[in-house]
Amino acid sequence: MKKFLLLFLLLIIITKINSQSRFELFPDDLNIQPFAANSLEPKLGFLFQTYKNELRLDIGNSLDVFRFYNDKETFTFGADLFTYTLLRGEENFHFPVDAVDYLFGINGSYKNITGDHHYGLRLRISHISAHFVDGHYDGSKQQWRNGLNPRVYSREFVELMPFYSYKNLRLYGGYAYLFHVEPSSIGKDNYQAGFDFYAKDIITDFITPFIGYDMKITHIKEYNFNHSVVFGIKTGRPNGKGLSAYFNFYSGKSIHGEYFDFDKNYWAFGINIDL
Numbered sequence: 001m002k003k004f005l006l007l008f009l010l011l012i013i014i015t016k017i018n019s020q021s022r023f024e025l026f027p028d029d030l031n032i033q034p035f036a037a038n039s040l041e042p043k044l045g046f047l048f049q050t051y052k053n054e055l056r057l058d059i060g061n062s063l064d065v066f067r068f069y070n071d072k073e074t075f076t077f078g079a080d081l082f083t084y085t086l087l088r089g090e091e092n093f094h095f096p097v098d099a100v101d102y103l104f105g106i107n108g109s110y111k112n113i114t115g116d117h118h119y120g121l122r123l124r125i126s127h128i129s130a131h132f133v134d135g136h137y138d139g140s141k142q143q144w145r146n147g148l149n150p151r152v153y154s155r156e157f158v159e160l161m162p163f164y165s166y167k168n169l170r171l172y173g174g175y176a177y178l179f180h181v182e183p184s185s186i187g188k189d190n191y192q193a194g195f196d197f198y199a200k201d202i203i204t205d206f207i208t209p210f211i212g213y214d215m216k217i218t219h220i221k222e223y224n225f226n227h228s229v230v231f232g233i234k235t236g237r238p239n240g241k242g243l244s245a246y247f248n249f250y251s252g253k254s255i256h257g258e259y260f261d262f263d264k265n266y267w268a269f270g271i272n273i274d275l
Contacts, residue, residue, distance in 0.1 A: 024067040029240045031064055031076040031109045032122050032163070034274075035172055036196035036212030037228045037248075039255045040103065042082060045272035047248060052266060055095070057085040061275050062107065074111045080104060080126060086256050087135070096135025098145075099258045103128045118170075121162040129154040130257025153257035155181040161192070171195045186260070187219025194228075198238045208238040210246075218253055220261055226252025236274065244272045 034041035043058035060082030067076045082103040087095045105126030112119050130153040138145050155178050163172035174192035181188060196212035203209065211231040218224050229249040236242020248270055254262045 021068050021070050024069070025065070027064050027067045027076075029064075030062060030078075031067065031074050031111050032120060033239050034062070035161070035163075035170075035194060035214065036210055037194055037214035037230045038192070039214070039216075039228055039250075040082075042080065042275065043084075043272050044275060045244075045270060047268045047270040049266045049268045053088045054266075055087050055089065056268075057087055058272070059083050059085075060103070064109075072113055074109075074113075076109045078107050078109075080107055080124065084255070086259075097133040098136045099130065099132050099256045101128060101130045101255075101257050116167050118165040119163065121160060124159045124161075125157075126159070127154070127156050128257060130260075132258050148258075151258065152182050153260060155186070155257075157181075157190075168200055169195065169197045185221065187221075187223075189219050191217040198234070200238045206235060208234045210234055210238075210244075216252070220253060224253050226250075228252075230270075232270070234274065240274070242274045244270070244274055246270050246272070 034043075042060050042062040044060065045058055047056040047058070049055060060080070062078060062080045064076040064078040067074060069075070080103060082101075084101050084103075085097055086099040087097055089095055103126055105124055107122060107124045109122045110120045132144065132148075132150040136145050136148070136150075137143075144150070157176050157178045159174060159176040161172055161174040163170055165171070172192075172194055176190040176192070178186070178188040178190070192214065194212065194214035196210060198208050198210045200208055209231075210233070212229070214228040216226040216228075218226060227250070230246050232244055232246025234242050234244045246269075248268045249266075250268070251265045252263070254260060254264045
């Protein structure tokens with residue numbers, strides 16, 4: 001599977017290269033910006049749940065390593081490196097780490113620009129593993145909190161995410177195939193759809209309101225619907241680097257692998273540095 005997908009990407013590159021194409025190494029921005037409401041996107045920030053002593057810390061980035069482009073089309077190849085961590089707050093500014101998930105992988109993307117119409121796709125091949133950390137252990141009782149012992153969770157998957165955008169609105173759909181997963185009882189097919197809208201130049205060219213919705217169908221014994229809604233304001237470049245402050249509503253299975261079969265339903269406030 002991996003060799004086939006890499007060969008497929010190489011064929012796209014060869015097909016698209018012509019005498020008008022240009023090459024760039026380590027470009028400053030991403031060819032395809034993160035999908036606003038998708039939970040598995042590069043983030044560098046916090047997400048504070050309301051009415052519950054839980055918060056999420058994201059430390060991660062995606063970068064395009066090289067780019068082939070002309071006046072209309074762009075193809076990139078890059079890498080993803082994320083951690084997303086579940087913490088809780090305690091006195092004296094302590095934040096014990098309950099669980100942490102690691103994602104790393106490679107990606108390729110293609111984008112076509114024709115006037116106000118943009119379309120393309122992003123392909124990712126990634127690995128995720130999940131772990132309980134010392135903050136999940138109750139030292140006074142000499143046992144794991146809530147009777148939940150560590151369990152093996154990992155998955156390797158290929159994800160295809162095509163999109164279409166017109167002016168400030170972007171629509172997308174996706175499919176992920178888990179070619180290896182533990183526990184093996186987890187289904188290997190996931191489906192996804194959503195949109196995001198950045199209201200550029202309504203306030204100023206430096207402040208941009210945005211909204212996004214993402215629906216993901218995961219296969220855990222049966223099919224489950226996971227909903228994520230975000231809305232907020234981004235300062236900086238609407239399609240690039242900046243600082244975002246936003247609210248997030250989430251309903252569905254936990255995104256943390258050690259809690260993969262737990263239901264989550266919450267509102268949260270987030271701050272993110274968009275690299």
